[in-house]
Amino acid sequence: MSILLLLLPVLVVAALLPPLFRRGTEMRAEREDRICALRERKRVLLAAIRELDFDREMGKLSEADHEAERERMKREAAEVLIAIDREEGRSDA
Amino acid sequence: MNELGSLALITLYPVTLFGAAASFLGGHNRREGLVSAGERSLVVSFLLLTLSVLSLVVLFLKNNFSNAYVANHSNIDLPTFYKLTALWAGQEGSLLFWNWLLSLYGIAVLWSNRNRNRDLMPYVTAILLVSAFFFTNMNLLAANPFRPLVMDHAGTPIPYAPPDGRGLNPLLQHPAMVVHPPVLYLGFVGFVVPFAFALAALWTRAPGAGWLLATRRWTLFAWLFLSGGILLGARWAYVELGWGGYWAWDPVENASLMPWLTGTALLHSVIIQEKRGMLKVWNAVLVVTTYLLCVFGTFLTRSGIVSSVHAFAQSPVGHYFVGFLALGVVFSFGLIWMRREYLRSDATLDSVLSRESSFFFNNLVFLVSCFAVLWGTLFPVLSEAVRGEQISVGPPYFNRINVPIGLFLLFLTGFAPLLAWRRTSWPSLRRSFAWPAALMLAAGTILFLLAVRARYALICFSLSVFVATTILMEFYRGGRVRRRQLGESWPRALANLFLRNPRRYGGYVVHFGVVLLFVGFAGSSFNRSRAEELSPGGEMAIAGYTLRVENLEEGETPNYDFARARVVLERRGRPVGVYRPERRFYYASEQPSTEVEIHSTVREDIYLVYASTGEKGGAVIQVYRNPLVLWVWVGGIVLVLGGLICLVPMRREGPPIPKASESEGGAP
Numbered sequence: 112m113s114i115l116l117l118l119l120p121v122l123v124v125a126a127l128l129p130p131l132f133r134r135g136t137e138m139r140a141e142r143e144d145r146i147c148a149l150r151e152r153k154r155v156l157l158a159a160i161r162e163l164d165f166d167r168e169m170g171k172l173s174e175a176d177h178e179a180e181r182e183r184m185k186r187e188a189a190e191v192l193i194a195i196d197r198e199e200g201r202s203d204a
Numbered sequence: 205m206n207e208l209g210s211l212a213l214i215t216l217y218p219v220t221l222f223g224a225a226a227s228f229l230g231g232h233n234r235r236e237g238l239v240s241a242g243e244r245s246l247v248v249s250f251l252l253l254t255l256s257v258l259s260l261v262v263l264f265l266k267n268n269f270s271n272a273y274v275a276n277h278s279n280i281d282l283p284t285f286y287k288l289t290a291l292w293a294g295q296e297g298s299l300l301f302w303n304w305l306l307s308l309y310g311i312a313v314l315w316s317n318r319n320r321n322r323d324l325m326p327y328v329t330a331i332l333l334v335s336a337f338f339f340t341n342m343n344l345l346a347a348n349p350f351r352p353l354v355m356d357h358a359g360t361p362i363p364y365a366p367p368d369g370r371g372l373n374p375l376l377q378h379p380a381m382v383v384h385p386p387v388l389y390l391g392f393v394g395f396v397v398p399f400a401f402a403l404a405a406l407w408t409r410a411p412g413a414g415w416l417l418a419t420r421r422w423t424l425f426a427w428l429f430l431s432g433g434i435l436l437g438a439r440w441a442y443v444e445l446g447w448g449g450y451w452a453w454d455p456v457e458n459a460s461l462m463p464w465l466t467g468t469a470l471l472h473s474v475i476i477q478e479k480r481g482m483l484k485v486w487n488a489v490l491v492v493t494t495y496l497l498c499v500f501g502t503f504l505t506r507s508g509i510v511s512s513v514h515a516f517a518q519s520p521v522g523h524y525f526v527g528f529l530a531l532g533v534v535f536s537f538g539l540i541w542m543r544r545e546y547l548r549s550d551a552t553l554d555s556v557l558s559r560e561s562s563f564f565f566n567n568l569v570f571l572v573s574c575f576a577v578l579w580g581t582l583f584p585v586l587s588e589a590v591r592g593e594q595i596s597v598g599p600p601y602f603n604r605i606n607v608p609i610g611l612f613l614l615f616l617t618g619f620a621p622l623l624a625w626r627r628t629s630w631p632s633l634r635r636s637f638a639w640p641a642a643l644m645l646a647a648g649t650i651l652f653l654l655a656v657r658a659r660y661a662l663i664c665f666s667l668s669v670f671v672a673t674t675i676l677m678e679f680y681r682g683g684r685v686r687r688r689q690l691g692e693s694w695p696r697a698l699a700n701l702f703l704r705n706p707r708r709y710g711g712y713v714v715h716f717g718v719v720l721l722f723v724g725f726a727g728s729s730f731n732r733s734r735a736e737e738l739s740p741g742g743e744m745a746i747a748g749y750t751l752r753v754e755n756l757e758e759g760e761t762p763n764y765d766f767a768r769a770r771v772v773l774e775r776r777g778r779p780v781g782v783y784r785p786e787r788r789f790y791y792a793s794e795q796p797s798t799e800v801e802i803h804s805t806v807r808e809d810i811y812l813v814y815a816s817t818g819e820k821g822g823a824v825i826q827v828y829r830n831p832l833v834l835w836v837w838v839g840g841i842v843l844v845l846g847g848l849i850c851l852v853p854m855r856r857e858g859p860p861i862p863k864a865s866e867s868e869g870g871a872p
Contacts (some may be wrong), residue, residue, distance in 0.1 A: 112820065114206060115208065116207060116211055117210075119211055119212065119215060120215055122209075123215055123219060123248055123252070126244055126247075126248050127219070127222065127223075127241055127244050127245060127248060128241070130236075130237045130238075130240035130241040130244065131226075131237050131238065131241050132237070132239045133236070133240075140724035142257075142324050143319075143320075143322065144320065144321060144323050144324075146419075147320045147321075148414040151414065151417050152413075152414075152417075155417065155478060157466060158705075158854065159479055162705065162708070163534075163625070164686060166624050166625075167684070168685040168688075169681045169685055170352070170632060170635060171623075171624040171628065171632055171636070171704075172625075172626075172627075172628065172629070172632065173629045173632065174815070176624065176626060176627055176629070179626075180239075180625065180626055
C-alpha cells in the first residue's frame, strides 16, 4: 500500500507532463470545425424543409406561408452549401 | 484505504487547477500540447476520483469504523446492498459522488468531441475542471469523506474505531433511495455540459448555433435523468415517509424542480434558435441559470440552510457553495452581457399565432413558476434575514401560485403543436381546434353533471382531454399524410413518424406523459383520510372500502424490531387483498420508521400506515384514499419513454415529401 501511495503522484505527473514537451504542435485547424458545423447546419436545414413540407400536407400552414418559408430555408441551405464548397476547396488546396 | 482515497483527493487538487490553466492557455494560444495536457488532466481526474470512490466503498464493505463517514452512515448488520449505497447517504460521500459523475461526464464529452468542436473543447475542458476543482476543494476542506474518527482525550483528539457504526438513516433504507440519488445527480451534473459549451462558445464567439447542436442531446439526457430522479424521489416519499402524499413542496423537492422548470423551458427555446436563429440571449441565460440552479439545489440539500426533512445534511459547505455560485453568476452573466452583440437575433417574431410565440409564452410561464418556487423556498431565509425569525410559506402558497400556472402550461402543451412556424392562418387554427375544443367541453360538461365540483380538478380533467385529443390528432394527421403520400400501412406510417422525426413525435409522447401526470395531480383534490385504533377483529370504513385487522405481531431482525398489523381490505363486501403495514425501530440509528402498504388501482390508492401502538394496545391505523395516484407513476414512465424516443438518432429521409397533387396514383 505504501508503495502505491508513493507511486500515485509520480504516475500522475508522468501522465500529465509529456504533451508539454512536444515541439511545434499547433492546434488542429479551425477549418475542420467550421466544415463540421456547416454540415450539421445543412442537415438541420434539410430536416426543417422536410418538416415544413410535412406541416403543409397536414394542413397546418397556408400555401403562401409554406412557399415563403421554404424559399427562405432554401436560400440559407444554398448559402451553407456554398460555404461548405469554399471551405473544402481551401482544404484541398 | 483511507490513506489511498485521501491521497487521491489531495492529488486531484493540483491536477484540476493545472488542467484548467493548461486548457485555457492552450485554447487561447492555440497550443496543442497544452490542450492535450488539459484533456489528460480530465482523464486523470476521473481516475483519481474513481480511486477515491472505490476506496470509500471498500471502507464501507470492510466495516472500517475508524473512518468518521463510515461510522456515521453504516453498521455491521446493515445489508451489503445498503452499504454500497451509503456512499451517497451523507454530505461528504454525495459531494464526492457528484464530483465523480462530473468527471464521468467529462470523459464522455471528451470522447464524443475528439474529432469535432476542437476550438471549443479547450474551454469546455477548462470549465469542467474548474467545477471539479470547486467540489474537490469542498471535499478536502469542508466535507472530507476520509476524515478519521477521533475522540477527545484530555483535550487531545486521538483516533478511535467504535465496535459498530451509527447505521444508515432508516428513511434511506429503501430500494427507491438506492436509485433516486444517482439518477437525480446524473440530471443535476449533466447540465454542466451545455453550460460549459455555452460559455466556451460565448468566450470564443463561435459562429452559429453549433454549440446548441453539440449539446442538444446532452441537455435532453440530463433533463431525462432529472425528470426520472424527481419521479423516483416522489415515489420514495410516497412509499417511505408515510404521510400519504408524494410531493410536499419541501425545499429539497423544490431544489430539483427549479432546474427542471428552466431545463424544460430550455428544451423548447433551443428549437426556436435552431430553426429561426432567435432567442440567443434567452437560451444562453437559460443554460447558465439551469446549471447554477442545479448547483444551488445541491447547496440547498447539503447546506441545511432551509430546514426540511432532509435537514440531516447540515454543515459548513454552505460558504463554499455561495462562493462558487457568486463566481458563476458574475462570470456567466458578465460574459453574456459582454457578448450581447454576438447574440443578436437573426429574425423577428412574425405573428403571435405561431409556434415560436407559443414556445416563448411557455418559456415565460416556466420562468414565472420557477421564480415563484424559488421565492417560496427562500422565504424562510429571507424572513429570518429581515425579521429575525424563519417563516415558512408551506404548500398552500405553492399550490395557489403553481396550480393556475400548471394549468396554463397544460393548455399550451396542447395548443402549441397545433401552430405552424412563423404564422398560422385562422382557418387552419379553427380546423385544428374544432375537435379538441368540442371534446374538452363535452368532458367538462359530463364531469360537472357527475358532480365533480372541485374547480381546478374540473379544469384540469377538461384540459387533459383537450391536450390528449390534439396529440392523437397529430399522430392521426401525420399518419394520414404518410399513407396518402407514401402508401404506407397504418402501423408502418406511425412507426415511421417516430423514426423520421423522433424529436417531434417523442416530444408528443412526453406531452402525453404530462397529461397523465396532471390527471394524477388533479386526483389529489379528492383525497380522504382517517385514523383509528384497531385491535384484532376491529374494522374501519373509508370511501367504499372496509379494512379489518386480523392480528397484530411483533418481532426482531438484526437491524431493527417491528410491530406489524395483518389487515384484510374489502371493497363493497368483497376481499381485495391482505396487507401488513409495519412500524420499525432501528437499533443503530435509534430512529423509528414506517413501512406503508398500498392497494393500488387505476381509480385510487388505499394507503395504510401503522402509525403507532395505541393506548388500548391496538394498532393505530392511518388510512388514506388517494384517487388517481397510479396515473402519476404511469405518466412519469411515459414521459421518460418519450424522452428516450427523442434521443434516438433521426433516420435519414429520402427527398422532401411531394405535394398531394404531385403524387397522384400512389407513392414510391
